[in-house]
Amino acid sequence: MILLWGHPDERPFARVLQALRARGAEPLILDQRRPLAVAAGGTAVHTAGGRWDLADVTAAYLRPYDATRLRAVTASPARTALTRHARSAAPALCAWADHAPALVVNRPSATATNAAKASQGLSIEAAGFAVPPSLVTDDAQALAEFAAEHGAVVAKPGSGVRARVALADLDDPERMARLATCPTLFQRHIPGEDVRVHVVGDRTFAVRLTSDAIDYRVRDAALEQSTTELPGDLPERCVALARALGLVVAGIDLRMTPEGDWFCFEANPAPAFTFFAGADHVAEAMADLLHAHRPRT
């Protein structure tokens, strides 16, 4: 049995589900917007549709959100019950997913590496990728010294909270004053072209992203995408990086400088691959992986 846990209307979830059904699979869907209970210390899952045993799961694709914040939950007349279900089921499902003999895309503990980007950067460097020089600071003087050494500097969230990457403006007194309220991750700005690599098992799917924006994800940014082949041993290195982080599927953000040097910014454990060119190939590969997996006996 294949398990999908998350929000079925969410694009990556829906796309993988579609690809699985095209292969004749009918996965168990645990919809975060519906009541769900997991037996404490056990593997029994109860939904409105019936009772299931997680021990029968051979492969799982997890894209859980904080269910207590989903609009479908907060706007529901049954929000109290749904919130209670979510609060008890999520930790139990995460614990199961961390230890299950099934193929899990991705295990929650591995997913958490992206919640501390500077810390994840140490693992990325250990896997042989260059990471931009970085500094986490709340100190304007330290930032000034860092910028004096490295030139243009970008500010980005050091956690998993999504926010845009922007050039740091050291001459903005208001921003510098706000810096003291929260340590921020700064990195040397690396000029060049972005390449997003989706690792799916031992396969890679690369997309070249051309944009004038510092952060190509910014809405209204002029962005051109095209699928591409990675040069040299980069595909193998990306697969090795994902494995080192415990990820079966990852969205790895690379940048190639005009001099031909490659830098790695991060490995996203829950890539929203439908945003990128060639998403169908990624979804097909994920469905293949989930569908073909048979647990070791």
Place this chain on the structure above:
Amino acid sequence: MIVIVSGNGHRPARPLLRGLGGARLVTPRALTGPGTRCDPADLTAATLGTRRGPLAAGDVTAVLACLPAVTPRDLPHIAGPERGFVAAELTALLALWLQAPALVVNRPVPGALCGRGLDGDDARCAAMQAGLPVAAPTRTGARLTLVGDRILPATADPTAAELVRTLAKTLDATVLCARLAREPERGWCVQGVEPWWQAADHEATTALGALIAEGAR
């Protein structure tokens, strides 16, 4: 210097705070800048800005990580809409800072600054995968604490002690507080885990001091 990092959620027991002479308590609320400088390439030179002044990694011999993450509730001084973001950023900062070479009890893992051994579901699943007997959690049961290789209380049943040691190895925990149940058919079973720092009595604190002294050597 011994540093105890703790949030509002699970405050350390008094014997722990008082028993480790000179230990410095650092809370998320005390992490107010400026003064924080953490270069991932040189964590030995990292400094945390705190209300009581900078805390240099070089001055720290051991860190007791007594919180899984910084939460918005730890930051009442931050404006409401910003609390969640600042909490996530401080968690990321501490995850990096705890990679510094000092002795850290327990070493952080992705998603938990205090390492594993706090989440009952995780502990039971890990125990099951390791083939250890598991029982449903109840309010009763025996509580055993492992500190390094010492089991407390020292009078604990040797079979129960061995079960806790095996569980700690599975969770990669140096210090662990486990709750066990004794069932007629199966003997000792893992029920769950508790924050070791809340269960730390005088005896556990003394053992921890010895462990730190040993590690510092």
